[in-house]
Amino acid sequence: MNGLSRRTFLKVAGAGSVGLMLAACAPASPGAAPGAAGGAAANQAIKKLIVASFYPVDQTAGWAGLVDQFVKDNPGTTVETQVTSFNEYLPKLLTQIAADTPPDVLGVENTPFIQFVRKNVLLDLSPLLQTDPAFKATDFFPKLIGRYTVDGKVFGIPYDVQPICCLFYNKKHFDDAKVAYPTGEWKWDDLLAAAQALTKQDGERTAQYGFYLNETATDRNLFVFSNGGTVADSEETPTKPTFDDPKTIEGMQFWSDLIHKQKVSPSPAFFEQGGLGGADLFATGRLSMYVNGYWDLVFAPDKFAQVPFGMQIAPSGNDGTRGYATGGTAYCVSQTTKNQDLAWKFVKYFMGMPGYQAAFAAATKGIIYPPAYIPAYNSEVYLKQPNPPVENLQINGDAAEYAHFTPHHERWVELRDTVIIPETQLIGNGEKSVEEALGVMQTEAAKAFAGA
Amino acid sequence: MSRAARQQALVGYAFIAPNFLAFLIFVAGPVVAGLFISFSEWDLLSPPKWVALQNYVDLLTNDRLFWLSLGHTIYYALLTVPAGIVISLALALLLNQGLFGTRVYRTLFFIPVVASSIAVALVWKWFYNGEFGVLNWLLSWFRIPPQNWLTNSQLAMPAIALTVIWKTMGYNMVIFLAGLQDVPQSLLEAAAIDGANSRQRFWSVTLPLLRPQLFFVLVVSLIGAFQAFDMVYVMTAGGPGNATLVYNYYIWQNAFQFFKMGYASAMAYILFLLIFVITLFQVRYLGKRAYYELG
Numbered sequence: 001m002n003g004l005s006r007r008t009f010l011k012v013a014g015a016g017s018v019g020l021m022l023a024a025c026a027p028a029s030p031g032a033a034p035g036a037a038g039g040a041a042a043n044q045a046i047k048k049l050i051v052a053s054f055y056p057v058d059q060t061a062g063w064a065g066l067v068d069q070f071v072k073d074n075p076g077t078t079v080e081t082q083v084t085s086f087n088e089y090l091p092k093l094l095t096q097i098a099a100d101t102p103p104d105v106l107g108v109e110n111t112p113f114i115q116f117v118r119k120n121v122l123l124d125l126s127p128l129l130q131t132d133p134a135f136k137a138t139d140f141f142p143k144l145i146g147r148y149t150v151d152g153k154v155f156g157i158p159y160d161v162q163p164i165c166c167l168f169y170n171k172k173h174f175d176d177a178k179v180a181y182p183t184g185e186w187k188w189d190d191l192l193a194a195a196q197a198l199t200k201q202d203g204e205r206t207a208q209y210g211f212y213l214n215e216t217a218t219d220r221n222l223f224v225f226s227n228g229g230t231v232a233d234s235e236e237t238p239t240k241p242t243f244d245d246p247k248t249i250e251g252m253q254f255w256s257d258l259i260h261k262q263k264v265s266p267s268p269a270f271f272e273q274g275g276l277g278g279a280d281l282f283a284t285g286r287l288s289m290y291v292n293g294y295w296d297l298v299f300a301p302d303k304f305a306q307v308p309f310g311m312q313i314a315p316s317g318n319d320g321t322r323g324y325a326t327g328g329t330a331y332c333v334s335q336t337t338k339n340q341d342l343a344w345k346f347v348k349y350f351m352g353m354p355g356y357q358a359a360f361a362a363a364t365k366g367i368i369y370p371p372a373y374i375p376a377y378n379s380e381v382y383l384k385q386p387n388p389p390v391e392n393l394q395i396n397g398d399a400a401e402y403a404h405f406t407p408h409h410e411r412w413v414e415l416r417d418t419v420i421i422p423e424t425q426l427i428g429n430g431e432k433s434v435e436e437a438l439g440v441m442q443t444e445a446a447k448a449f450a451g452a
Numbered sequence: 453m454s455r456a457a458r459q460q461a462l463v464g465y466a467f468i469a470p471n472f473l474a475f476l477i478f479v480a481g482p483v484v485a486g487l488f489i490s491f492s493e494w495d496l497l498s499p500p501k502w503v504a505l506q507n508y509v510d511l512l513t514n515d516r517l518f519w520l521s522l523g524h525t526i527y528y529a530l531l532t533v534p535a536g537i538v539i540s541l542a543l544a545l546l547l548n549q550g551l552f553g554t555r556v557y558r559t560l561f562f563i564p565v566v567a568s569s570i571a572v573a574l575v576w577k578w579f580y581n582g583e584f585g586v587l588n589w590l591l592s593w594f595r596i597p598p599q600n601w602l603t604n605s606q607l608a609m610p611a612i613a614l615t616v617i618w619k620t621m622g623y624n625m626v627i628f629l630a631g632l633q634d635v636p637q638s639l640l641e642a643a644a645i646d647g648a649n650s651r652q653r654f655w656s657v658t659l660p661l662l663r664p665q666l667f668f669v670l671v672v673s674l675i676g677a678f679q680a681f682d683m684v685y686v687m688t689a690g691g692p693g694n695a696t697l698v699y700n701y702y703i704w705q706n707a708f709q710f711f712k713m714g715y716a717s718a719m720a721y722i723l724f725l726l727i728f729v730i731t732l733f734q735v736r737y738l739g740k741r742a743y744y745e746l747g
Contacts, residue, residue, distance in 0.1 A: 091708040094496035115711075119497035269603030269692070270583055414710040418517055418694070426693040429603050 054089035065362020156330025158372035165399035225323025227251035241445030490717035507718035529677035531613035540624035573686035605695035631665035
């Protein structure tokens with residue numbers, strides 16, 4: 001055999017494998033940009049920005065169009081979007097931070113946000129916000145930017161305004177039952193009366209449910225906040241839990257009664273077994289009203305197209321108290337970014353009017369999230385969509401004034417997952433009374449607050 | 453060692469090197485690192501802080517969910533392991549009869565083993581659905597009222613266990629089948645000549661000769677039960693009301709939802725010790741008996 005002997009070939013192959021593997025494990029060249037075939041000089045000219053998010057970069061959210069436009073407006077820039085599903089996002093982000101390779105711009109969900117601030121991961125954006133009169137802190141819904149302001153410093157710019165305030169209703173069901181459509185003045189009793197009139201039984205089976213509340217956990221339950229209830233003594237600086245607040249108990253009791261006493265609402269168990277949500281039952285015409293955030297409509301307008309629906313602000317308590325739970329995400333700049341100016345420029349663009357316009361232009365479903373940036377929210381881009389139009393789009397911003405975040409406590413995520421959600425499930429499936437379940441929440445939360 | 457033999461050995465090492473390096477980097481390294489991390493408080497956002505045995509003390513004395521999840525895991529093991537062994541052995545015995553269509557059935561029973569756990573969990577979730585599920589529809593034939601299989605805290609764990617037994621029985625069945633085919637026909641014939649009926653032949657000849665397979669399946673099934681995660685993750689996420697919160701799921705929550713890496717590592721090491729002790733016990737007291745027959 002000419003050329004390489006078998007033995008030499010094996011040696012080379014073995015060594016090559018090791019070399020390849022070591023090369024694969026080695027960090028990428030910091031200046032390398034995807035698709036950049038040029039030499040070192042070309043690489044130096046290109047500034048690369050890494051943006052991490054759990055929001056889908058697809059045509060629904062319009063992200064791809066938004067990023068393309070930014071790159072077009074900023075020659076010599078590349079943007080790498082690292083999008084990970086919600087469940088995988090934080091583990092990946094924290095791993096990047098632990099490895100000292102955080103993204104330049106990062107989306108941080110409001111609940112763990114405080115930990116990112118306390119651990120000095122995020123850049124204080126306050127000085128930057130004062131440099132541009134067209135993009136300042138007062139351009140955002142106060143409660144939303146307030147959530148990302150710690151000790152007077154702004155560490156994140158809110159993305160959207162989507163409190164859990166949208167009462168979606170099936171107009172045909174209302175017409176058939178000769179019930180007047182919901183109004184912005186509705187209170188609990190109006191909701192209950194309509195739900196009773198709209199619920200239809202078919203033998204032992206409920207053929208049509210009057211109402212469903214999508215987000216039920218006690219710390220995000222509509223009926224807790226619209227009753228003036230609380231889960232902690234302060235949302236910003238909580239020192240003790242208040243699950244034993246009589247108004248909280250009363251609110252949860254009202255919700256529980258809708259399921260177990262009045263039987264106008266399916267138990268959350270109805271959905272949990274099949275991975276469905278209120279929107280699915282609503283789309284099939286088996287649900288007359290349900291409350292959730294506007295995102296249900298943004299992500300699946302086709303589901304809503306199956307029924308003649310209206311949208312109204314969710315009811316207040318019987319004494320007129322309004323309160324809506326909200327989640328939300330802020331976009332932040334890493335303290336260690338080497339591209340601070342570009343990162344801030346991207347955040348301004350993304351959260352501001354140009355980014356919103358570009359995102360909408362690329363959103364193929366013709367519908368887009370309500371922005372937290374008030375000039376964009378008041379613009380025709382938001383208020384003239386979607387097509388066909390949806391009534392009362394302004395309720396998202398109106399409800400922001402009454403928005404409630406989960407308390408800014410470092411162990412709240414843990415408390416939610418191990419106590420609040422499990423105990424609420426037991427109320428929902430009828431295995432525990434409201435007082436018993438909230439008693440457990442109070443006891444366990446008190447332990448967590450005491451650092452036990 | 454001659455020069456040629458040394459060279460031959462070097463080539464061999466070169467060949468195992470990629471795999472060995474990967475093992476060192478991705479398995480051995482993290483395992484050793486995990487031990488050190490278990491003595492620290494680490495949220496990934498700031499450097500780990502040495503806390504000595506505090507995580508272990510907190511787990512054993514101050515965490516109700518640690519004990520709850522451990523109890524649920526033992527319950528899960530009790531539901532899945534004995535029933536899983538009995539069912540798969542019964543299937544193997546049936547398929548060992550040499551009846552028509554045996555090969556087809558063998559393949560059919562093995563399909564769940566190669567199916568993705570997530571897909572299986574999702575399909576069974578629909579079976580169990582209280583409103584539209586096939587299971588409640590079947591029960592309605594017998595006038596049994598519909599049950600909320602996965603959202604009732606009494607039923608959720610048995611429902612998951614049933615899914616797992618269905619998913620894994622094919623694997624155990626194949627092992628038992630291999631064992632059954634090794635049972636000498638002469639012994640069975642001798643027993644028959646001595647007047648043993650089929651039940652006596654099974655208990656006195658077949659089953660004792662299946663001890664190695666029984667031992668293997670028991671060890672592997674118990675280890676698998678203590679590592680239960682995927683079905684719980686997809687089917688119930690530990691609910692309702694923590695009724696299906698198993699140990700591995702709680703480790704995952706601590707690590708990747710609460711970012712208590714040190715705490716989760718301590719949990720992982722406690723689990724390792726538990727599995728190690730249980731397996732050691734099995735090897736010591738059952739292993740010898742299992743292989744005695746072979747000797």
